[in-house]
Amino acid sequence: MHILVTGGAGFIGSHLIDALMEQGHHVVCLDNFSSGRREFIAHRLEQGLKLVEGDLLNPNHIRKAIKGCDLVYHLAANPDVRRGAEDTNVHLGQNILATYNLLEEMRRQKIATIGFTSSSTVYGEAKEIPTPESYGPLVPISLYGASKLAAEALISSYCHTFDLTAVLYRFANVVGPRSTHGVTYDFVNKLRADPRQLEILGDGTQKKSYLYIEDCIQAMLFAMDNRQDRVEIFNMGSQDWVDVRTIADIVAQEMNLSPSYVFTGGVDGGRGWKGDVKIMRLAIDKLRQMGWEPSCGSAEAIRRTARWIIESL
Numbered sequence: 407m408h409i410l411v412t413g414g415a416g417f418i419g420s421h422l423i424d425a426l427m428e429q430g431h432h433v434v435c436l437d438n439f440s441s442g443r444r445e446f447i448a449h450r451l452e453q454g455l456k457l458v459e460g461d462l463l464n465p466n467h468i469r470k471a472i473k474g475c476d477l478v479y480h481l482a483a484n485p486d487v488r489r490g491a492e493d494t495n496v497h498l499g500q501n502i503l504a505t506y507n508l509l510e511e512m513r514r515q516k517i518a519t520i521g522f523t524s525s526s527t528v529y530g531e532a533k534e535i536p537t538p539e540s541y542g543p544l545v546p547i548s549l550y551g552a553s554k555l556a557a558e559a560l561i562s563s564y565c566h567t568f569d570l571t572a573v574l575y576r577f578a579n580v581v582g583p584r585s586t587h588g589v590t591y592d593f594v595n596k597l598r599a600d601p602r603q604l605e606i607l608g609d610g611t612q613k614k615s616y617l618y619i620e621d622c623i624q625a626m627l628f629a630m631d632n633r634q635d636r637v638e639i640f641n642m643g644s645q646d647w648v649d650v651r652t653i654a655d656i657v658a659q660e661m662n663l664s665p666s667y668v669f670t671g672g673v674d675g676g677r678g679w680k681g682d683v684k685i686m687r688l689a690i691d692k693l694r695q696m697g698w699e700p701s702c703g704s705a706e707a708i709r710r711t712a713r714w715i716i717e718s719l
């Protein structure tokens with residue numbers, strides 16, 4: 407197949423491109439390198455990956471990249487949940503308008519299928535944990551979560567109005583090699599700056615599920631292959647969770663350090679920042695019943711990620 411991956415130079419996108427090219431597909435990457443890195447896709451460029459350096463906010467760039475494609479994986483976005491509290495425009499543009507521009511071009515060029523990377527943040531503070539795909543009402547507490555929910559709604563409405571099909575991936579936190587943001591990355595950098603003391607945002611009890619990147623990519627491909635409905639939603643996470651204090655312990659162990667911890671106390675009852683969901687674990691029964699299983703739990707995913715960041719960045 408001819409496949410477009412938006413945000414293909416980013417953390418998850420570059421791994422997806424690796425997997426798609428290993429399966430023999432022809433892949434185009436559309437990326438503006440706002441957070442993506444050339445070195446993540448350099449090896450694939452040598453093997454025939456087509457790169458369109460461009461922005462989803464410019465329809466001409468999308469038109470150029472999407473021509474002749476059968477399928478689109480739409481990953482390009484601003485993934486920084488915290489940003490929304492400082493800049494109320496960023497997620498509106500990068501996550502909602504960008505998705506609209508892409509859908510418009512898919513409609514015009516009659517490209518039938520989209521895989522979209524949504525997020526657990528669409529659930530807001532779910533009262534049911536683990537949270538299943540059927541949970542509602544969906545009440546996001548961050549502008550990022552709102553933008554993902556808006557994008558899901560746009561995609562769904564395009565599917566029903568213009569005969570597209572979609573897979574909506576609701577990810578827990580995804581971690582692993584090439585991860586350039588998130589708590590593990592922050593802790594390694596803070597400990598490099600000051601090995602004796604680690605500042606932890608919030609009260610340290612925030613507890614979430616982490617999915618290892620290889621599991622994430624396998625789940626994405628598996629869900630795309632096994633989708634049945636016009637718009638199919640899949641939660642993707644590991645089966646357990648880990649709290650922030652334990653993540654600090656794992657990172658410190660991997661760096662052979664014994665720092666003291668300084669908790670900021672956080673906002674709104676110990677959250678790291680405004681809009682931070684304190685407790686998150688997704689029910690992954692739907693995918694498991696279809697035959698997919700994650701290979702490792704949250705703590706192991708964090709450990710492997712910490713090792714990679716320490717060795718490679």
Ligand SMILES: NC(=O)c1ccc[n+]([C@@H]2O[C@H](COP(=O)([O-])OP(=O)(O)OC[C@H]3O[C@@H](n4cnc5c(N)ncnc54)[C@H](O)[C@@H]3O)[C@@H](O)[C@H]2O)c1
Pocket residue numbers: 412413414415416417418419436437438439440441442443460461462463480481482483484485500504523524525526577578579580581586
């Ligand atoms: N990493 C996670 O834990 C996680 C969890 C839930 C959902 N997601 C979603 O998965 C997707 C990938 O996330 P990631 O962690 O790989 O982030 P990332 O920042 O590494 O990748 C995003 C990529 O999109 C590109 N990009 C951003 N805006 C663009 C634009 N307007 N035009 C073209 N390219 C643009 C960036 O340069 C980057 O390469 C995002 O949609 C994110 O919201 C990630």
